[in-house]
Amino acid sequence: MRNSHHNGVKDAFSRLKMALATTFALGALILALYIAEPKALAVLELALPPELAGAVYFAAFSVAALAFSYALARLVYKVGALTSAAITAASPRLKPLGPPLRVFFALAALLAFTVALLNLLSLKVSAVAGFVEWLTSALGGFFSMLIALILALQVKEIVGNYLAWLIIKFGGLVEEGDFVSFGGSS
Incomplete structure (x- = not known):
């Protein structure tokens, strides 16, 4: 084999x-x-x-x-x-x-x-060169927007988690050493 x-x-x-x-x-x-x-x-x-x-x-x-x-x-x-x-x-x-x-x-x-x-x-062919320039700029703009969207979603998650931690920590919702479960089971 x-x-x-x-x-x-x-x-x-x-x-x-x-x-x-x-x-x-x-x-x-x-x-x-x-x-x-x-x-x-x-x-x-x-x-x-x-x-x-x-x-x-x-x-x-x-x-x-x-x-x-x-x-x-x-x-x-x-x-x-x-x-x-x-x-x-x-x-x-x-x-x-x-x-x-x-x-x-x-x-x-x-x-x-x-x-x-x-x-x-x-x-x-100059017409093909113009098309390639247009396609490159369009795809470049699309992919840069896609990367910015992915980064924004990641930042949203990070900031959201940080704010949730701040609210839980300083809101007195839990005490030191408490176990917190967000999955619905305790």
Whole structure:
């Protein structure tokens, strides 16, 4: 049993290495396309009109960006699957954490795909860049408001408990050494 688990982890790591290599190769391709844009357009303009050459270059860049975003999302999902498998195999008590972890990493993979694709396309399309700026500011405002709400709720609990302690202590409701139970049973 232990040997089969070891082989499963080894196989998962080999698949993870392949996904990592694919992601890095596609990232290098995008970087090369981005850096060599003027030279690539000059070569394409030898055979095509300038507008069509720009469209062909943009199509090639978009396909490479889509492939890189997909490979990155697959890598994030595989890391999540490996993590989930390792955690559930570690202890039977941790087995219920498997499905929520898989869902979390699936959402993280979707987020990685979306962010990578939008950011890569915003390099070439100004409308996408404007959308990314708007989305970033909207989500930034939402998450900062969410954090402020969580902090306010925590402060409310702390201050409420402190005020309750002050009222009980100085109101003479209980004496030193008395046992106080708020659960309904005494």
